Structure formats: C-alpha cells, structure tokens
Amino acid sequence: xxxxxxxxxxxxxxxxxxxxxxxxxxxxxxxxxxxxxxxxxxxxxxxxxxxxxxxxxxxxxxxxxxxxxxx
Amino acid sequence: xxxxxxxxxxxxxxxxxxxxxxxxxxxxxxxxxxxxxxxxxxxxxxxxxxxxxxxxxxxxxxxxxxxxxxxxxxxxxxxxxxxxxxxxxxxxxxxxxxxxxxxxxxxxxxxxxxxxxxxxxxxxxxxxxxxxxxxxxxxxxxxxxxxxxxxxxxxxxxxxxxxxxxxxxxxxxxxxxxxxxxxxxxxxxxxxxxxxxxxxxxxxxxxxxxxxxxxxxxxxxxxxxxxxxxxxxxxxxxxxxxxxxxxxxxxxxxxxxxxxxxxxxxxxxxxxxxxxxxxxxxxxxxxxxxxxxxxxxxxxxxxxxxxxxxxxxxxxxxxxxxxxxxxxxxxxxxxxxxxxxxxxxxxxxxxxxxxxxxxxxxxxxxxxxxxxxxxxxxxxxxxxxxxxxxxxxxxxxxxxxxxxxxxxxxxxxxxxxxxxxxxxxxxxxxxxxxxxxxxxxxxxxxxxxxxxxxxxxxxxxxxxxxxxxxxxxxxxxxxxxxxxxxxxxxxxxxxxxxxxxxxxxxxxxxxxxxxxxxxxxxxxxxxxxxxxxxxxxxxxxxxxxxxxxxxxxxxxxxxxxxxxxxxxxxxxxxxxxxxxxxxxxxxxxxxxxxxxxxxxxxxxxxxxxxxxxxxxxxxxxxxxxxxxxxxxxxxxxxxxxxxxxxxxxxxxxxxxxxxxxxxxxxxxxxxxxxxxxxxxxxxxxxxxxxxxxxxxxxxxxxxxxxxxxxxxxxxxxxxxxxxxxxxxxxxxxxxxxxxxxxxxxxxxxxxxxxxxxxxxxxxxxx
Numbered sequence: 001x002x003x004x005x006x007x008x009x010x011x012x013x014x015x016x017x018x019x020x021x022x023x024x025x026x027x028x029x030x031x032x033x034x035x036x037x038x039x040x041x042x043x044x045x046x047x048x049x050x051x052x053x054x055x056x057x058x059x060x061x062x063x064x065x066x067x068x069x070x071x
Numbered sequence: 072x073x074x075x076x077x078x079x080x081x082x083x084x085x086x087x088x089x090x091x092x093x094x095x096x097x098x099x100x101x102x103x104x105x106x107x108x109x110x111x112x113x114x115x116x117x118x119x120x121x122x123x124x125x126x127x128x129x130x131x132x133x134x135x136x137x138x139x140x141x142x143x144x145x146x147x148x149x150x151x152x153x154x155x156x157x158x159x160x161x162x163x164x165x166x167x168x169x170x171x172x173x174x175x176x177x178x179x180x181x182x183x184x185x186x187x188x189x190x191x192x193x194x195x196x197x198x199x200x201x202x203x204x205x206x207x208x209x210x211x212x213x214x215x216x217x218x219x220x221x222x223x224x225x226x227x228x229x230x231x232x233x234x235x236x237x238x239x240x241x242x243x244x245x246x247x248x249x250x251x252x253x254x255x256x257x258x259x260x261x262x263x264x265x266x267x268x269x270x271x272x273x274x275x276x277x278x279x280x281x282x283x284x285x286x287x288x289x290x291x292x293x294x295x296x297x298x299x300x301x302x303x304x305x306x307x308x309x310x311x312x313x314x315x316x317x318x319x320x321x322x323x324x325x326x327x328x329x330x331x332x333x334x335x336x337x338x339x340x341x342x343x344x345x346x347x348x349x350x351x352x353x354x355x356x357x358x359x360x361x362x363x364x365x366x367x368x369x370x371x372x373x374x375x376x377x378x379x380x381x382x383x384x385x386x387x388x389x390x391x392x393x394x395x396x397x398x399x400x401x402x403x404x405x406x407x408x409x410x411x412x413x414x415x416x417x418x419x420x421x422x423x424x425x426x427x428x429x430x431x432x433x434x435x436x437x438x439x440x441x442x443x444x445x446x447x448x449x450x451x452x453x454x455x456x457x458x459x460x461x462x463x464x465x466x467x468x469x470x471x472x473x474x475x476x477x478x479x480x481x482x483x484x485x486x487x488x489x490x491x492x493x494x495x496x497x498x499x500x501x502x503x504x505x506x507x508x509x510x511x512x513x514x515x516x517x518x519x520x521x522x523x524x525x526x527x528x529x530x531x532x533x534x535x536x537x538x539x540x541x542x543x544x545x546x547x548x549x550x551x552x553x554x555x556x557x558x559x560x561x562x563x564x565x566x567x568x569x570x571x572x573x574x575x576x577x578x579x580x581x582x583x584x585x586x587x588x589x590x591x592x593x594x595x596x597x598x599x600x601x602x603x604x605x606x607x608x609x610x611x612x613x614x615x616x617x618x619x620x621x622x623x624x625x626x627x628x629x630x631x632x633x634x635x636x637x638x639x640x641x642x643x644x645x646x647x648x649x650x651x652x653x654x655x656x657x658x659x660x661x662x663x664x665x666x667x668x669x670x671x672x673x674x675x676x677x678x679x680x681x682x683x684x685x686x687x688x689x690x691x692x693x694x695x696x697x698x699x700x701x702x703x704x705x706x707x708x709x710x711x712x713x714x715x716x717x718x719x720x721x722x723x724x725x726x727x728x729x730x731x732x733x734x735x736x737x738x739x740x741x742x743x744x745x746x747x748x749x750x751x752x753x754x755x756x757x758x759x760x761x762x763x764x765x766x767x768x769x770x771x772x773x774x775x776x777x778x779x780x781x782x783x784x785x786x787x788x789x790x791x792x793x794x795x796x797x798x799x800x801x802x803x804x805x806x807x808x809x810x811x812x813x814x815x816x817x818x819x820x821x822x823x824x825x826x827x828x829x830x831x832x833x834x835x836x837x
Contacts, residue, residue, distance in 0.1 A: 011792075012792035012794050012795060012797075013792060013793040014790050014792050014793075015790065015791050015793060016790060016791075017787055017788070017791050018788055018789075028832050028834055028835070030830050032830040033463075039832075041832075043834055047788075048834045049834050049835075050832060050833065050834030051799065052801070052832055052835050054812075054824060054826045057828040058826050061830055062828065065828065065830055070418050070419045071419070
C-alpha cells in the first residue's frame with residue numbers, strides 16, 4: 001500500500017489541551033461522498049483528536065472535495 | 072435532455088452557420104478563413120484554403136465570377152470585399168500546391184465527354200476519389216472555351232499547369248475525338264459512368280430537361296450531364312465547376328451503392344441563418360487593384376482583406392461575461408452540457424459551468440434565434456438535482472440563507488394592526504431585509520398611511536435561491552407555503568420591493584396579484600414628503616435583470632427619479648437589455664471569481680454612481696467598490712445621514728443579524744410585541760478586516776465561529792500552540808467542519824483565522 005501523505009502544521013509547537021500531550025503524526029481516514037483515502041496529520045496519541053492545518057483544508061482538500069463532487 | 076432535444080437546442084444557436092459568402096459560393100470556398108490569412112499577409116496559407124475546395128485552383132482562382140461578393144455583409148459598410156481580385160492576387164503570388172492526396176483506386180472507370188471547366192472539375196474530383204477518369208475532347212487540346220480567355224486573364228501556362236496536374240493525378244485525356252451519341256453509347260456500355268459536358272453544344276442529343284436537377288443523372292442511370300450555359304446564355308465559371316462537382320458526387324454515390332438524393336441540400340449555394348451585426352462597424356471603402364490583371368500589391372491585398380468582418384454572430388458572448396469566460400458559444404456549450412449530463416462514469420467537468428450562469432436571460436434578448444442559455448442551465452441543474460449529481464457545495468450556503476430567512480429569526484406574516492384582513496401585503500424581501508439601513512420600517516409606515524384597505528407585512532424569502540439552484544420541489548414548497556398564508560390573509564395584493572421576488576411570484580403564482588413598490592409609489596401613493604439623500608451628480612439607473620420584462624416597473628423607477636428631481640442617465644445596456652449584477656443564478660456560490668468579474672464588468676459600464684432598485688444588486692456593486700444607491704435611500708431619510716452610496720456590502724453574517732433585528736424592531740414598533748434577541752451562539756469575538764474578508768469569501772458566518780468557540784471552550788477540546796499561545800479548535804455543526812484559531816481575552820475571543828472543509832476526517836470536528 002502506498003504511504004499516506006503527511007500534512008503537518010507549517011509552524012508552532014502544538015499540544016492537545018485536554019490531554020496535555022504533544023502530538024504525533026498518525027494516519028487519519030478522510031471520506032467524502034463516495035470517496036476516501038488516508039492522510040497523516042498531527043494527532044493526540046491519547047484522545048485521537050487530529051489537527052488539520054489551514055493550508056490543507058483550503059488547498060489540497062478543497063481540490064479533492066470538488067473533484068469528488070464532480071464524480 | 073435527449074438527442075432530439077439537444078439538436079433542437081443546438082439548432083437555435085447560429086454561430087456555426089456559414090458566413091454569407093461561403094453559403095453563396097457554389098463550392099463553399101471558406102472565404103472567411105481565406106480573408107483571415109490574406110489579412111495576415113499569409114498568402115501561402117490563403118492558397119492552401121483555396122486548394123482545399125477549388126479544383127484547378129490556378130485556373131479557377133484567376134477567373135471565378137465570385138457570386139460571393141453579392142452576398143458580402145460588408146456591402147453595407149463600405150462595399151463588398153474584393154474577393155475575386157484577392158483570390159486572383161493570391162494564386163498569382165503563390166506557387167501551385169502539390170499534387171492532391173489521392174484515395175486508393177476504386178477500380179471504377181468514368182468517361183467525361185468534353186474538356187471545359189465542368190469536365191475538368193469532375194475529373195479532378197473523381198481522380199482524387201480513386202476513379203480512373205478519361206476525358207474525351209473534340210479539339211486538339213482540353214480546356215474548351217477556357218482556351219478562348221484572354222492570356223492576360225488566364226495565361227495559357229496556368230491552364231496547362233492545371234491540366235498537367237490532372238495528368239499527374241492519373242486522368243487520361245483523349246483529343247481529336249468525335250464526340251457524338253455513338254461515342255456516348257459505346258462509353259456508357261463500357262464504363263461505370265459517363266459525364267457529358269453540354270457546354271452550349273448538344274452533341275449527344277441531350278437537353279437539360281432530360282436531366283435531374285439534383286443528381287444531374289440523365290436518360291440512362293449511368294449517364295450524367297452538366298456544363299450548360301446560364302439560362303440567360305451567359306457563362307459562369309463557378310457554375311460549371313459546381314455542376315462538374317455535383318455530377319462527380321452523384322457518380323461516387325452511384326458506384327458506392329448509396330442514395331443519389333439523400334442530404335444533398337448542403338451542396339451548391341445554400342441558405343445560411345448567420346447574423347453579423349454592423350453595429351459599431353465603421354464603413355471602410357472597398358479598394359480594388361489599380362490593374363485588375365496584375366492583381367493587388369501585397370500591402371493593398373492585406374488592407375482589403377482586413378476589411379473582412381470575419382462574420383460570426385457571438386451577439387450573446389459579446390454581452391455576457393459567463394459565456395465569454397468558457398471561451399465558446401451556446402451551440403458548443405449545449406453539446407458539452409449534454410455530454411456532461413450523459414456520462415455515467417468519470418468527471419462531470421461542466422458542473423461548475425452549468426452552475427455559473429446568472430440565468431439573467433440577456434442572451435435570449437440579443438440572440439436572433441432566441442437561444443436561452445438560462446433555460447438550458449436551469450433545466451440542467453434540475454436534472455442534476457433529480458439524479459443526485461448536483462455538487463453539495465454548489466448552492467448549500469444560499470439555501471441555508473433562504474432557510475434562515477424563512478425560519479423563526481426572520482419570517483413574519485401579520486395583518487396591519489387593528490385589521491382583520493388587508494387589501495395589500497408588503498413583501499420587502501430577504502436581501503433588503505438584510506440591509507442595516509434598509510428604510511423598510513419607514514416604507515411600511517408610509518404604505519399604511521397612504522393605502523386604504525390595510526397593508527399586511529410579510530418578511531421572508533420568495534424562494535428564488537431554490538429556483539435558481541434547480542431545487543424545484545423545494546422551490547414549490549416555499550411558494551406553496553407563502554400562498555397558504557396569503558390566502559389566509561384574504562388574498563391581498565402583493566407589493567414587493569425586490570424585482571426578483573416580483574418575477575418569482577408572477578411566474579410561480581400568477582394568481583397572486585403582484586406589483587412593485589415603485590409602481591405603487593408612482594401611480595397610487597405619491598412620494599414620501601421627507602426625502603432621503605440627494606445624489607450630487609446624475610446617477611446611472613441599473614435595472615435588475617429580473618425586471619428585464621417589467622417595463623412598467625422600469626418606467627416607474629424613472630418617473631420617481633424625475634419627480635424627486637434626481638438627474639439620471641441610462642446605461643448602455645438597460646431596460647430589456649440590462650445586465651445582471653452578478654448575484655443572479657447564485658453564480659456567486661458556484662463560481663465566486665466569475666461572479667466578481669460579472670459585477671466588475673457591470674460596474675465599469677458608467678463612471679456615475681449607480682441607482683439600483685434591488686438590495687442585492689446594490690450590495691454586489693458595493694462589494695467591488697462601486698458607489699451605488701438603493702432607490703429607497705433617495706425616498707426616505709436614513710438612520711445616520713451617512714453617504715448611502717458609499718456604504719459597504721453588509722456581508723452574510725451582518726445580513727442575518729440585521730434581518731433578525733428588523734423583525735424584532737417591527738414587532739415592537741408596529742405590533743407592540745417585545746421579542747428577546749436570540750441567545751448568542753457563543754462568545755463574542757474580534758477579528759481584523761482582512762480575516763473578516765477571508766471569512767466572507769469562505770462563507771463562514773459569525774455564528775459558525777461562535778459555535779466553534781463555544782464548543783472548544785465548553786469541552787476543552789482544542790489544540791494549543793506553545794510558541795504563540797494560540798488555540799485551534801474544530802467543530803462540525805452539520806455538514807461542514809469549521810476551524811478557528813484564536814486566543815481568549817477575557818470573555819472575548821481574538822480570531823486569527825477561520826477555515827472550513829466538507830470532508831470528514833476521523834478525529835476532527837464533531
């Protein structure tokens with residue numbers, strides 16, 4: 001299986017507020033309409049809350065959203 | 072849309088119709104393309120275009136009698152193009168092309184009796200198609216009367232070169248023949264087909280009456296005739312060519328076993344529906360070469376060819392940013408949209424295009440054939456919705472806005488206080504209701520004072536967003552719900568302050584009598600005594616595209632301006648031909664950049680401040696920095712006396728808040744009912760103008776931010792950047808996930824950015 005793309009924040013030293021833990025890159029599954037794939041994003045190892053950076057949401061992810069909407 | 076419907080729709084667009092010159096040419100020479108090359112000084116390229124359709128181009132190009140010139144549209148703007156002289160100049164200045172491409176031999180033999188232009192053409196065409204052709208000529212050389220033409224016009228070498236080329240193409244030429252009925256009988260028995268060139272002689276006992284006009288088939292199935300003089304006895308070279316070509320086509324069909332008659336109406340001189348406007352085309356006089364025999368000098372040829380209008384229609388594309396944006400024209404778009412709707416697997420590349428038409432209908436007004444891009448796009452949207460193929464993001468935001476306006480925060484339907492039923496119902500519309508200084512309360516008070524029979528009030532949305540989004544069921548639901556309430560009020564006359572609402576009700580609920588506020592003020596109530604702002608200079612009247620066919624309302628607007636003493640000017644496109652502000656059809660949702668280009672184009676139509684009669688038009692124009700008044704600004708004083716034309720587009724969040732406030736204000740002041748403002752969705756926040764603009768562009772409302780903040784602060788589920796101290800939190804209230812980066816300053820958040828996505832990411836939002 002191809003390795004999932006890694007999308008980390010472009011700056012900052014991020015922790016999870018509820019758990020107080022530093023974040024780790026982890027696989028997160030992304031789904032929309034009838035499409036889906038996996039990416040790596042910073043995730044709280046304890047509560048699994050994932051951080052999706054702005055450049056991903058407004059960039060690649062928006063592009064893929066529109067592609068899937070046109071399927 | 073099925074294939075037949077597609078063809079019916081396509082047929083209406085005449086962009087691909089032949090230009091009049093080409094249609095008038097018996098062999099359909101692409102004169103327009105030829106002129107394009109000549110104007111560019113590309114003589115070799117121009118020659119290639121002639122070579123594509125002309126037999127013996129070195130001959131025909133010199134002597135064609137150019138009936139195309141009589142059809143040239145330019146004749147009313149300086150004179151027809153000198154097509155004949157330009158063709159002659161071209162073939163004189165360019166080397167003859169190489170040998171035409173020949174198809175493999177068909178193993179069929181054709182004899183042609185006669186060696187004049189029609190026989191030469193037939194031989195040329197059939198040799199290219201792989202026939203073995205033999206010319207039988209009476210004299211000592213082929214060419215017939217071509218040999219009698221002055222050598223200054225047709226040098227013998229040019230004719231010889233053409234005939235030599237025929238030889239290289241495999242055409243055999245037998246000279247010194249006795250061309251008579253006996254030879255015809257012999258050849259008809261021996262060959263697959265025989266062509267008789269009846270150039271003024273009647274060697275074989277054949278007359279025109281013996282011949283079918285379409286196929287040129289003669290008394291026997293494999294005998295064909297042509298090459299007669301014109302009915303008046305004159306000789307038309309291009310007609311001879313056309314007959315040789317027509318006979319060749321029949322012979323090709325005959326030997327292939329195909330129908331000799333089907334679809335032949337496209338051969339020869341044809342009819343064309345092309346329309347080319349001469350509006351704004353300056354007259355430029357026709358030029359001719361000083362010496363017709365020598366032809367044009369190169370620069371003179373370029374200049375004359377440059378007078379060619381390159382005829383096409385494009386009337387709609389000229390006036391529509393949307394049609395221009397996709398670089399085609401309606402006929403092409405219809406085909407592409409049909410394909411887009413038909414594909415089962417793969418990408419629907421045109422969804423966004425279909426969703427980007429403003430549905431304004433200007434194309435139909437300017438189209439000589441009434442093509443309606445709006446109908447095509449709207450039908451396509453409905454089709455996409457029905458089949459579940461409409462992209463969810465295309466219109467959702469607008470539909471949620473509609474739901475807000477028809478929900479508890481804004482919707483209201485009340486009789487005038489103290490009345491059980493009313494004769495009139497004021498419907499200001501949701502967009503005007505979202506204007507912070509809309510003057511709706513003043514207008515409503517004015518109508519109550521002036522109109523007898525009571526004036527009820529209805530706040531809400533007419534359903535236009537659902538209509539435009541192709542959500543027909545939802546649209547009908549909204550209209551039906553309104554109608555029920557209207558009936559319960561005793562079926563009052565509807566008075567709208569928005570052209571779109573008026574158009575929607577008139578179309579979807581024709582039994583509701585509806586009229587514009589402007590018409591009522593002009594014809595019934597008179598104008599309010601207390602005037603609003605007074606523009607310092609004349610204003611340019613911007614008619615809403617939804618009022619395109621409402622001449623009464625348009626006239627009322629102008630009459631009101633006159634009565635108020637406000638000087639005004641007409642925009643180049645106004646009234647029936649008005650342009651959309653960029654809001655129509657929800658293009659701003661599907662294609663914000665294109666919507667902005669549409670608005671910018673409209674705003675550039677005049678340097679004057681605009682005068683709009685629709686709140687959305689005004690806000691769109693304001694959004695691109697255009698100063699614009701709403702007509703109500705001129706009729707009632709504003710709240711703060713500010714420069715009404717300079718007020719900014721309130722934006723989506725402000726509109727929501729304003730609508731809710733307007734409802735509370737009207738309930739309190741008119742019906743004496745106090746309604747508490749809804750509890751805020753979350754903590755207050757501050758934001759820079761730059762981030763505010765980003766939120767607006769991303770369709771992120773203040774409430775979305777507040778709900779995300781409330782969720783993060785309530786649950787503690789948020790990230791912290793230890794470098795900056797910023798929090799980052801996400802929340803998914805419904806289908807869209809919102810992210811907010813912020814710090815808390817006391818009870819207020821300072822927001823640094825907000826963004827959203829529709830994809831579901833595990834561990835995000837919720």
